[in-house]
Each structure stands twice: as structure tokens, then as C-alpha cells.
Amino acid sequence: MKFRPMRFDLYLGRAVFGTVLLTWAVLVGLDVVMAFSGEFKDVGKGNYTIGHAAAWVLYTVPRRAYTFFPTAAVIGSLMGLGQLAATSELTALRALGLSRRRLSVSVAIALSLLTAVMVLSGETLGPWGQSRADEVRASAKGGNSVSQSRYSGVWAREGDTFLNAISGDEQLLPGTGTRLILRDVRMYKIGEDGNIASFTRAGSAEHDANGWVLKDVRRDTFGERSATRETIASEPWNSQLDAAALASGLSKPRNLSAADLRTSIEYRKRNGLDARDYEDIYWSRWFYPLNVLALCLAAVPFAFGSLRSGGMGKRLFLGILFALGFWLLQLFFGRMAGALKFDYRIAYALPPIVMLGVSALLFRRKSG
Template sequence: MKLLPMRFDLYLGRAVFSTVLITWAVLVGLDVVMAFSGEFKDVGKGGYTLGHAAAGVLYTVPRRAYTFFPTAAVIGALMGLGQMAATSELTALRALGLSRKRLSASVAIALSLMTAVMVVNGETLAPWAQQRSDSIKASAKSGQSLASSRYSGVWVREGDTFLSAGSGDEQLLPGAGTRLVLNDVRLYKIAEDGKIASLTHAESVVHDASGWTLNKVRRDTFNERSATRTTAESEKWDSQLDAGALATGFSKPRNLAARDLRTSIEYRKRNGLDARDYEDIYWSRWFYPLNVLALCLAAVPFAFGSLRSGGMGKRLFLGILFALGFWLLQLFFGRMAGALKFDYRIAYALPPIVMLVVSGMLFRRKSG
């Protein structure tokens, strides 16, 4: 069995690839223009200029490309295949003995390669660029450095202790690794009856490979009828709080990579916090490739039927209809999972299963 692509595979792939890219560029371009125009209202606040707005929006392009790819894939695939159907190229390929399933497999392979690139982008470039965009906006408006503005006013919970930090900074260590330094830190330890058991103030808190270290510590411990104060130059803080979970708390769940989402989910579950928003986005990332392929395969049978007649408007309408229908179906199951509190994996598996069943039914109908 030959594993190398045949000439018709390359031809189909090139046709689909070009129309998907054009559709993708149009969708992302329109979204970028709208986002940039929306930043005008903030220009002039603090040190926020038009240049900061442009840079902030440009850094969001990888995330926007990831978000719009499923829609661009189904519209572009339908337009590309529809053009080939209108010029009888698909009919000619069928006359050579190629089945509908074989032609659909060629389209799926081309889209799989593009989807793989988007998955890598969604886990690497897009989160990093989005963080840069958020930092540029925050630092320009506040007048602080990128890292300081990111960690300004931190509030997190770890067990029975709440941490508050005035500012913070990430420092690169010689060789490899980073070190997190939080300034003007207060630790509020809450007793079982809800009262404050102790209040600890540290001029700085450092997190590195050895864990958390409090520097220049002053601790007030509250008893039933008295309070005592102790001081220390430096002491260890035995905490499971991870610097990664601390950092991800400043970004919206949809802007995080899957590994950061997983860290945030574990942190929230450990501290009895609601993690369903993070679980929602986390499992949507895992089902992203399947969603793209299921959506496109469900639309492919139309290339062998109704797309042979009608112009570009018809293909565009069908593509938008499929993309919108799938999005509404996914949104419905996602909201149901949140309301009824059942597994998000089930919610995100149902829409592609429905679309694949639709695709199978359409294939049998067209074959009949």
C-alpha cells in the first residue's frame, strides 16, 4: 500500500489550502480592524498611545487566527470544493475511479496539516503573544514595567491562607530558569471560625526551585484576648502554591495554554474553588482538532451535490450555516454541562459525533 500522496491528493489539497487561507485572512483581518477601532476609546489614558494600541492588537493575531480557523476551514473547504464541482473537476476525478470517501480523505489530510499547525500555535505562540498584549496595555495605562503591572494587586488563596502582594517581578536566573519576586506581601491565615488567626507581612517573597522564602518578616498572631508579634529576617513558607498557577490567575482562561489551564484547575480544586470555567476551555482544546475535521467532513458531501449548481454566494452561505450551526450546538452542550454539572468531555464529544453522523447520512444519501 502506497503511503505517499498521489497527484490528485496534492491537487485537492492545494485547492482547499488556498481558499481556506483566503477566507482565514479575511475573517482575521476584519476582526483585527474591529479590535483596533475598539482601542481608540482608551488612547490617552495614562501613557496609552496609538502605538501601544497597534502593538497590543497585533500581538493578539495568533490567538485570533486560532479562534477563527474552524470557521475559515469549513467555509474555505466548501468554496474550494464547490469551485471544483462547478468546473466538473470532481466529476472527472470520480470518472478515474476515485470514490467520494477517497476524495474526502484527501481533503481531511490537507485540513489535518493546517489544524496541527494551529494546535501548536494555540499552545505556544498564541498564549505568549496574548500575555505580551495584556502586559503592554496594562503597563502603558499604569506607567509601570510589564512584569510589575502584571503582578500588581495580587490576591490568591492557598488552603487557609490568603496572599496579597503590592507588586511583583519575574527575574531570569543565570543559566536557566526564572525566579518570582513579590513585594509588600501580606499573608492572612484564617481560623476555622472565620476569624483571622495571624497576619504576616513580608517586604518580599521569593519563589525559585527551592520553594517560597519570606524576607524581613513581621507576624502578628491573634489569641482570644491578646496579640503577639514576632519578627524574622528570613523564613521558609511551606506552601503548595505554584508560581505558574499564580501567573495564570491574571489571564482569561481562553488565553492560556492547556498545561497552564491544567495547573489552574488543580490549584482551584485543591483550594475548594470553582474550576469549571477552566475545565470548559481545557477540554475544548483537546477536542479542537476533532471539531475541525468533523465540521468539514459533514460539509464535504455537498460538494458532490448541490454545490455543482449555484455561485459563490451559495457556497459561502452553506459554509456560514455549517459553522454557525456547529458553534450553536457546541455552545448548547457546553452550557448544559455547566448548568447540570456533567463532564465537559461528554459535552465536547457530542457535537463532533453529531456532525460525523450527519456526514455519514449525507454520504449514503448522495451515493443513493
């Protein structure tokens, strides 16, 4: 099928554009309101105020918009085409000899423009905003003792000691409670003269209900004219640093850009650490545009057909149900990839292939 842009492409694109943006604004707005109300429980902890909560929510808006765009694209596309179907405009376009496939191309063009904007935002504005949001929250709750750096993990200060951890995560313990594990930890102790009194490097720093423990410790202590080194397998660390504030300062895989995810994957593999959580998010970014277009094209056939067959409400419901099935299928394959340890590229390629195949069958049944 040879494609040439026509006036009706602009008309269809404008109709879909408007309903997608409206649906998108509603979904993101509801999520922002719920997130802001959820922050009220933390107001008063440390220096955390309502102003900090509002700033945190506003910084996370780009990430929320990225997350909700696929859902908004499906619902908005069906609503836009449904409005045209209700006024018989789609019927008129069909009477001109335009097939459903050709009309779907017009919809895909409009969605491609928005998807490209979202991909760019997901790699730039989204991670930047989430990083700033985490800094605001961690700094306020931690009493201005915690900050985050894009390339060097989390930094914290306690008295004359500065701590830097390259990465870390929280683990659920059997029963109740969590354990925070900071990896590749460096601690700098500053003397009264402003020079470094000692430098400690630990493979990890773990915090649970019993406090902090340093493991694989190598400590260099500097005198006026000397330096000594000691190596310790494990030792307790008497620190009052807030583990929750440190955990909130760590960048979660879903909040990193694709480039940073790739760097984190390579770092973790070099050091024998599990990188599958990072690989999961990394490949989901690459398949994001394909997933959006496949999902919308698979749902578009529900916008066509006779209004006497059940009305636009029925087709909209079926389209949304179809979209929900897509995300459940993607979630299933993603979890299977994590459990069975097969390539995430296969897991993220299968759902759009399945959906595009189903869409092709639907178009063939209602060909025209």
C-alpha cells in the same frame, strides 16, 4: 478503504489550502481592524497611546487566528471544492472511479496539516502573544505599575508596597458595577533601608465602589531585632491601585496554554475554588482538532452534486448554515455542562459525534 497518497491528493489539497488561507486572512484581517478601532476609546488613559494599541492588537493576532481557523476551514474548503465543481474537475475525478469519501480524505489531509499548526500555535505562540499584549495594556494604563508573570499571577507596585496575586476574576454586581476579587494575595512593604518591613498575606483582596477590602489577613512586621504577627479577619485597604488595570493584567482562562490550564485547575480544586471555567477551556483545547475535522467533513457533501440543483452559492450557504448549527450545538452542550455540572468531555464529544453521524447519512444518500 485502503489509503495510498496519489497525485490528485496534492491537487485537491493545494486547491483547498489556497482558499482556506485566503478566507482565513480575510476573517482575521477584519477582526484585527475592528479590534484596533475599538482600542481608540482607551487611548489617552494613563500612558496608553495608539502605539500601545497597535502593539496590543499585533500580539493578539495568533490567538485570533486560532479562534477563526475553524470557520475559515469550513468556508475555504467549500469554496475550493466549489471552484473544482464549477469547472467539472470534481466530475472528472469522479469519472475516474473516486468516491466522495475518497475525495474527502484528500481534503481532510490538507486541513489536518493546518490544524496541527494551529494546535501548536494555540499552546505556544497564542498564549505568549496574549500575555505580552496584556502586559502592554496593563503597564500603559496602570502607569507602569502593573506587570504579569506566567507562573505567579499579577504583580503591582504602589509606593513602597509590592503586591502579588496568584489569580483573580471580575464579578458583575446586581444592577450596575463590577467587583474585582484577587485571590492568594501577598504584599511586601519595603523599608527605607531596603529591607522588608512587613509581609502581609491575605486570602483575598476585593474591590468595588467602596474601595478595597482585605480578608483572612496575616501580617508579619519585622523590627531590627524582632518580628510580630497579627491575624485579622477583614480590614479596609487604603490603596489607589487601579482595579481595571489589575483586572486586565490577570490571565483569562482562554488565554492560557493547556498545561497552564491544568495547573490552574489543580490549584483551584486544592483550594476549594470553582474550576469549571478553566475546565471548559481546557477540554475545548483537546477537542479542537476533532471539532475542525468533524465540522469540515460534515460540510463537504454540500460541495458535491449537480450545479443545476441550485448552484454552488446555494450549497455554500447550506454548508455555512450547517457549520453555524454545529457551533450552536457545541455552545448549547457547553452551557448545559456548566449549568448541570456534568463532565465537559461529554459536552465536547457529543457535537462532533452528531455531525459525523449526519455527514455519514449525507454521504450514504449521495454515495458514489
